[in-house]
Amino acid sequence: MNGRDPEGRPSTPLHVPVLLETTLDLLAPALDREGPSTVVDATLGLGGHAEAVLRRFPRTTLIGVDRDPDALRRAGERLAPFGERFRPAHAVYDAIPEVLDREGVASVEGVLFDLGVSSMQLDQDDRGFSYSRDVPLDMRMDPGESRTAEAVVNEYPVKDLAQIFRVYGEEKLADRYARAVGTAREATPIRGSAELVGILERATPAALKSRGHVGKRVFQALRIEVNRELEVLERAVPAALDRTSTGGRVVVLSYHSLEDRIVKRALAARTVSTAPRGLPVETDETAPTFRMLTRGAPKAADGEVERNPRAASVRLRAAERIRGDPRTA
Template identity: 60%
Template sequence: MVDARHVPVLLDRVVALLAPALDEEGAVLVDATLGLGGHSEAVLARCELARVVGIDRDPEALRRAGERLAGFGDRFTAVHAVYDEIPAVLDELGLASVRGVLFDLGVSSMQLDVPERGFAYAVDAPLDMRMDGSTGPTAADVLNDYSVGDLTRVLSTYGEERFARRIAQAIVREREREPFSTSARLVALLYDTIPAPARRTGGHPAKRTFQALRMEVNDELAVLRRALPAAIDAISVGGRVVVESYHSLEDRLVKQAFAEASSSDVPPDLPVVPEDRQPTCRVITRGAERADDAEIAANPRAASVRLRALERVRPVRTTTGAAR
């Protein structure tokens, strides 16, 4: 049984960053990666004027979070969607803007702790890895169908795996003998393929490959690339976007999106920036914030977290000049 009281990474800091934006009647937070609802629970408990719209592509996550947050009544609304669908979700709910958007990226503890989902390499399980198990190709499909070149790209780009091509070649060779279906066989292949000195450093030798497969199966970077500008556009003046990422590529996309939103497009040598060309947002964290040693000791997943936050300081102006 998954512990529904699992405490999310940097929970107090996340709530502290969101709270100033949610201190008004009817303020809405979009928890774009609802998971087990830990962030939403903390926000609803500590920000008594706020409502939360919780988005998740995983129906099981929505069910469990719904049970956890039932006591908050109509202050919580669950939506089955992928988080790049924020504009459509808000339109469906009749919301022109919101006061906050939160992303806690990557795989949730619930998904890791349910063996049949195939996210974890510590137990033998079907190679699924879909966050929404009702649609799309599985990790087994990727392993059995992708070319050596495509597998190399996935493992190198998303897993930052030094031995990506060697692993890809071994996968293609092995699947000709028998298609991949469960995780234990893939883990055994990785032990056989990755040189012994490399296996002794950098954590479990399957970690990078499993991460890469998960990100490919769920199209995570493309979804995030679409979701970030949508989230920034959705917040009103004083609203905030907070993102926790666990992979350098994710954090790079967040940093770039925040930099673009907080920069002016006027020439750098212009002595005075006109009011209508001033940046509409400001970054409110100094670089990427990290978990401290105590939190990492209590929750090893916190070791890789990068936390960034952005606030809207001016309204967006439409092509007609109207503010929104």
């Protein structure tokens, strides 16, 4: 089966987990050891990373979290051969503490976040993520939730739409696009992605028509708003770090600068000393509890990007707990 990226280009081969070997190598020191260990895959998706973790680390149990019930069902079929070593959890990833409490797990040796939408979600027209095919404006990662992109586009005040396009889409034409949407919806509600793209196209000055697909940033913004992606991530990374045991590792793959900034800040809060400048001694309270495992935010190698276009925008960050094990807190 071939996949498509949001612009409709084939993304073959499908479902290749991004930075797979690097991710496994980063987790290895925490999982390649005597005795059982637990990993949370906070973004299970189709279970590509999860399957590789379960294969490579035979003493590891993996708790696979996803807010999309369809992803959980498909990943569940794929991971069935691992029996009790795979534990599915339908949840938004800021609920990792509740998921672990339910599983009776105090702390874990690894957490993986592979952020964003899956190729399966992009491929399914009825999920409404595509701006290159005419699909209903939905974009909910969990179809059980109530707010759709159609509701955002038709019901939000124009000034809120402008703010969303500007902040979540980093869209320079945010005000202009929001006004155009506001005018268009006065006649009839905007229902489909092609209609929205048409409105954006007509509102784009000729000189700016060549800067990539007109829907790219606006659709990203709508997706983030519909799923409250950034505020959930702000809570989720600290929650995951809190439940990571000493020697345990947290690996995050982000795909745009807004996500990466949140991850960078959350990791920095634990990896630098909080002692006032010039204080000669570090105390247990001020010493960093994690150390960074990555320098900057490494990207995928050219070869991987050729094989897997989704890897083109990835930024990797990872950290290891060095003190303050949650089990002794």
